[in-house]
Amino acid sequence: xxxxxxxxxxxxxxxxxxxxxxxxxxxxxxxxxxxxxxxxxxxxxxxxxxxxxxxxxxxxxxxxxxxxxxxxxxxxxxxxxxxxxxxxxxxxxxxxxxxxxxxxxxxxxxxxxxxxxxxxxxxxxxxxxxxxxxxxxxxxxxxxxxxxxxxxxxxxxxxxxxxxxxxxxxxxxxxxx
Numbered sequence: 691x692x693x694x695x696x697x698x699x700x701x702x703x704x705x706x707x708x709x710x711x712x713x714x715x716x717x718x719x720x721x722x723x724x725x726x727x728x729x730x731x732x733x734x735x736x737x738x739x740x741x742x743x744x745x746x747x748x749x750x751x752x753x754x755x756x757x758x759x760x761x762x763x764x765x766x767x768x769x770x771x772x773x774x775x776x777x778x779x780x781x782x783x784x785x786x787x788x789x790x791x792x793x794x795x796x797x798x799x800x801x802x803x804x805x806x807x808x809x810x811x812x813x814x815x816x817x818x819x820x821x822x823x824x825x826x827x828x829x830x831x832x833x834x835x836x837x838x839x840x841x842x843x844x845x846x847x848x849x850x851x852x853x854x855x856x857x858x859x860x861x862x863x864x865x866x867x
Contacts, residue, residue, distance in 0.1 A: 693847035694779075694805035695772045702727045728769065735774040736764060742781030746788060776806035783809065787816060787832070796832035800839020 691699065706724040736759075744755035758764065768774065779802035787795035795816075802809030813836055820829035 691772070692805055693843050694775060694801060696847065698731065698772060698775055699728075702731060725769070732769050732772070732774050735778040736768050738778040739774065739781050742778070742785045745785050746781075773806055776802050776809055779805055780809045780812055783812070792828040792831040793835040796835020796837075797839040797842075798835075799832070800836035800841075801843050802839075803836065804840050804843030 702724060705727045706720060709723050709727075710720050740755055740759045743758045744752065747754040779798050783795045783798035783802060786798055796813070799809045799813045799816075803813070813832065816832055817829045820826060820832070
């Protein structure tokens with residue numbers, strides 16, 4: 691998984707470990723706790739996604755946000771798909787862009803790219819629109835911000851991966867003969 695999704699999974703696992711302690715799981719409830727912690731986090735991301743749509747469309751088109759909140763896809767996959775993190779980050783990036791903050795929009799989209807690749811397509815579309823509107827400086831700020839966001843998301847994963855024992859790296863792709 692990309693580093694942001696891996697980090698979110700790690701955070702949910704850490705919360706689960708705090709709830710259950712480090713010991714054995716005689717009742718078999720650890721997996722249920724992990725699911726519940728994940729569901730709460732993903733529900734928060736769904737709320738952020740819906741909020742950003744509501745902010746972007748305004749009061750006159752509030753039903754657009756209702757359609758996002760009541761979407762059958764969201765209802766079916768809200769608690770089983772980590773892509774909501776990228777959706778929320780993309781929404782925040784677009785909201786920041788609409789508020790005239792291309793650098794922060796780029797940072798949010800960059801972290802979104804470190805979550806899933808498709809926010810890059812939104813960034814490309816924004817850059818193309820900037821070029822068309824002769825706002826090259828805003829495009830540059832967004833690209834620079836995206837670079838900062840990507841590095842900020844990947845750097846902890848890179849630094850922490852060096853603490854992984856070499857034996858794990860050697861055995862990660864070995865298949866039984």
